[in-house]
Amino acid sequence: MVSFACEEQDAALTAAWVEIHSENFLCDGGPRLAMLDAVAARYPMSCHGVGLSLGSAEGLDHAHVARLKRLFDRVKPRLVSEHLSWSVTGGVYLNDLLPLPYTESALAVVCKNVDTAQQAFGRRILLENPSGYLRFSDSTMSEPEFLGRLVERTGCGLLLDVNNVYVGAINNDFDPMEYLHSIPAAAVGEIHLAGHTQIGADGTRVLVDTHGTRISGPVWDLYAGVIHRMGARPTLIEWDQDIPEIGVLLREAAAAQRLLDGAGRSVAHVG
Amino acid sequence: MxxxxxxxxxxxxxxxxxxxxxxxxxxxxxxxxxxxxxxxxxxxxxxxxxxxxxxxxxxxxxxxxxxxxxxxxxxxxxxxxxxxxxxxxxxxxxxxxxxxxxxxxxxxxxxxxxxPYLADTARLEWARNESYFAADTEPFNPSNLAVLSPDAMARVVLRLHPATRLVASDFPIYRIWETNQPQVIDVPQINMRLGQAALVSRKGYQVITRALTPPDAAFVAAVAAGKNLREAADVALKGDAAFGLQAALQAHFINGIFQN
Structure with a gap:
């Protein structure tokens, strides 16, 4: 992640905060943890998990919960976040953020798992809206409704990924503005921005959340609207494939910062 | 319903x-x-x-x-x-x-x-991966030995550092690894009949891979199995009477293969 480049080029960069993928640091020792300690000593940290699998029907892996707790004790992050998705079934870890049907029974599973995690960590976590490529025929509610009820029942917060909202809107044919107006604004504790890539054409066109290009115009427009309505939120630009020269990243961060400054707080960062 | x-x-x-x-x-x-x-x-x-x-x-x-x-x-x-x-x-x-x-x-x-050498090549690469992520602990400080009498030194049992791995193979495993690094453009002919042991350790935060002579590999394996220095040296000398304990130890200390 670019966060590490920040540490090496710190003369040129003033990072407001640094976000890590929690699962990249669940090792016993070595250079990676040493670098993490050095970064965490200097910057406010955010731990963004990708492997807790809060949507798993089989419940959480308690050993994994304990590993994450040890990491949080070490890093003392300001923010801890995960995803509204699943990646573990039958003890197999699939290394992707897989979609959930938006049903009452899935809501009950996610609420129980979020409760378990928040209790174990002794803190509130933020849940990120996923990038959607499919919808389940059995779903009985929209994604914002599902997220709203999850927030209501567990007290968790939200990590709003504006690119994921746009990607999902195009792929699954919903109105992104309506989505953004439906989620509980007060629960949003962080925002992600990223670029996407189109694959296929016509009937098989899919927008994929690749984190490998500049943020698209429509996503900037949605973000500006969100910031205008909700006020500033810590904002991270995800770019972890085909990483460009640092100047390109800094210009993206500066564009986000200008919008945040308009809302009165200085919190944009490239991660 | x-x-x-x-x-x-x-x-x-x-x-x-x-x-x-x-x-x-x-x-x-x-x-x-x-x-x-x-x-x-x-x-x-x-x-x-x-x-x-x-x-x-x-x-x-x-x-x-x-x-x-x-x-x-x-x-x-x-x-x-x-x-x-x-x-x-x-x-x-x-x-x-x-x-x-x-x-x-x-x-x-x-x-x-x-x-047939490919599985051992993967074993060596996995050993390097384990070494990279292994727990941090101080490497053995050789000055601890300097104060001991020869007899006491012979009875010392050294422990491998958590980041140390010994990979022994019937194939020239170190040579295969070394000649397939990105900077090597022309891979030379390798005599595939020569078995080789590779030792992986972490020097500071850098993973080091070295080839060991057969008696040295036998020595490290004996230490790993809990033998004291004299017993481990005897194992090595049985394989090769020319085994030099001091030189071997010095290279191992430099590369941090033991812990305190």
Whole structure:
């Protein structure tokens, strides 16, 4: 992640905060943890998990919960976040953020798992809206409704990924503005921005959340609207494939910062 | 009550796993939809998830096993890694732990029979991966030995550092690894009949890989098995009367293979 480049080029960069993928640091020792300690000593940290699998029907892996707790004790992050998705079934870890049907029974599973995690960590976590490529025929509610009820029942917060909202809107044919107006604004504790890539054409066109290009115009427009309505939120630009020269990243961060400054707080960062 | 029984979440997740770990969408297609339902639309969507699951794990293995990848070539490696992922998907979400069984898998594959050194090459690369992520602890300080009488020194039992791994092979495993580093353009002829042991350790935060002479490898293996210095040196001397304990120890201390 670019966060590490920040540490090496710190003369040129003033990072407001640094976000890590929690699962990249669940090792016993070595250079990676040493670098993490050095970064965490200097910057406010955010731990963004990708492997807790809060949507798993089989419940959480308690050993994994304990590993994450040890990491949080070490890093003392300001923010801890995960995803509204699943990646573990039958003890197999699939290394992707897989979609959930938006049903009452899935809501009950996610609420129980979020409760378990928040209790174990002794803190509130933020849940990120996923990038959607499919919808389940059995779903009985929209994604914002599902997220709203999850927030209501567990007290968790939200990590709003504006690119994921746009990607999902195009792929699954919903109105992104309506989505953004439906989620509980007060629960949003962080925002992600990223670029996407189109694959296929016509009937098989899919927008994929690749984190490998500049943020698209429509996503900037949605973000500006969100910031205008909700006020500033810590904002991270995800770019972890085909990483460009640092100047390109800094210009993206500066564009986000200008919008945040308009809302009165200085919190944009490239991660 | 509805006439159709919907699969529960657990069933949905099992079907999803089966689909992304195969090329077969059948169990999933009845449960999901895509706008317009154009022919191929649902398959294209499932393919996005499949590509991420398999592609990301292939990348993890490629990063951990670059020499195996270089020896068999990019496209063959993709197929090999892909078959491994389906046979043995990760059991934990920290991918630093994924690939421990790759060497054994290679040994069972056709390519493992055609290239009999390939499984040990993977073992060496896995040892390097384990070393990189192993726990931090102070390396043994050799000045601790300087104060001992020769007799007391002979009875010292050294412990390997958590980042130290010994990989012994019937093939010239270090030579194969060394000559398949990215900067080596012309791989020289290697005498495949010479067995070799490689020692991996962490010097500061750098993973070091060295070839050991047969008596030195026997010495390190004996220390790892809990023998004291005299017993371990005797094992080495039995293999080669010319074994020099002092020189061997000095190289091991420099490379931090023991802990305090």
């Amino acid at each position: 509805s006439a159709r029984t919907s699969p529960g979440l657990s069933e949905i997740q099992q079907r999803f796993r089966d689909a992304v770990l195969s090329a077969d969408n059948t169990a999933l297609t009845s449960m999901v939809g895509a706008p317009g339902n154009a022919p191929g639309a649902i398959a294209a969507r499932i393919a996005v998830y499949r590509a991420t699951v398999q592609g990301s794990l292939i990348e993890v293995l490629a990063a951990t096993f670059p020499v195996v990848k270089r020896v068999v070539g990019d496209s063959f490696f993709k197929g090999l890694a892909g078959r491994f992922i389906i046979a043995a998907p990760p059991a934990v979400p920290q991918l630093s732990a994924y690939g421990a069984d790759f060497a054994d898998f290679i040994a069972r594959e056709d390519v493992g029979h055609r290239l």
